[in-house]
Amino acid sequence: MNTYEAIMTRRSTRRFIEKKVDDELIEKIVEAGRHAPSGGNSQSTHFFAITNRELLDKLAIMVRNSFSQMELRDGMYKSLVSSITQSKKGDYVFHYNCPVLIVTANQKDYGNNIADCACALENMMIVANEFDLGSCWINQLKWLNEDEGLLNLFRNLGLEESERIYGALAVGYALSEDGLPNRNPLPRTGNKVEWIK
Numbered sequence: 748m749n750t751y752e753a754i755m756t757r758r759s760t761r762r763f764i765e766k767k768v769d770d771e772l773i774e775k776i777v778e779a780g781r782h783a784p785s786g787g788n789s790q791s792t793h794f795f796a797i798t799n800r801e802l803l804d805k806l807a808i809m810v811r812n813s814f815s816q817m818e819l820r821d822g823m824y825k826s827l828v829s830s831i832t833q834s835k836k837g838d839y840v841f842h843y844n845c846p847v848l849i850v851t852a853n854q855k856d857y858g859n860n861i862a863d864c865a866c867a868l869e870n871m872m873i874v875a876n877e878f879d880l881g882s883c884w885i886n887q888l889k890w891l892n893e894d895e896g897l898l899n900l901f902r903n904l905g906l907e908e909s910e911r912i913y914g915a916l917a918v919g920y921a922l923s924e925d926g927l928p929n930r931n932p933l934p935r936t937g938n939k940v941e942w943i944k
């Protein structure tokens with residue numbers, strides 16, 4: 748698969764099988780993230796590649812507990828409403844029980860923190876597709892990036908005082924008939940283009 752194909756066939760995967768992803772593949776995916784461009788070549792994105800099942804389960808519970816205590820407000824982003832509503836019902840797993848969660852953090856006072864994490868996440872999604880792995884951007888840890896419990900947990904894993912989480916990526920083999928990630932093209936109805944020649 749060439750780069751163009753990998754980009755054009757990337758879709759989000761939200762159902763995973765338990766099959767272990769080899770560390771070598773995870774390392775390559777993270778390296779693709781580390782080779783993303785960064786503002787001023789700051790290279791300040793901090794990656795956490797989590798494969799520990801107990802920790803992934805613990806994170807799911809902590810995120811569910813935090814969302815379940817939140818109030819719904821008018822005008823709230825619809826995905827946030829869905830996370831809160833499902834958490835209050837008690838059956839919410841923000842990372843879809845993926846076998847690998849790659850969390851990206853950055854300096855909280857750096858103006859390109861989200862942009863740099865986004866570049867890294869996109870690189871990792873494309874490479875995951877090339878390796879026949881499904882992936883999905885996971886935003887919940889960003890929404891909860893001032894949550895004391897989660898901050899403490901990540902501080903114990905190496906998150907610095909000055910850093911916050913700005914995105915994450917669920918990665919794993921897809922639960923699908925052929926074991927491959929969904930690659931059906933999603934029609935572009937938005938993303939307007941003006942071509943000025």
Ligand SMILES: Cc1cc2nc3c(=O)[nH]c(=O)nc-3n(C[C@H](O)[C@H](O)[C@H](O)COP(=O)(O)O)c2cc1C
Nearest residue numbers: 757758759760761826841865883884885886887933
């Ligand atoms: C900034 C951003 C945040 C996203 N957050 C989530 C998320 O928290 N959970 C999720 O399931 N998908 C999330 N997505 C995936 C989008 O829902 C998905 O990319 C979009 O519906 C288009 O589908 P596709 O990825 O299959 O092309 C996010 C994507 C982006 C770019």
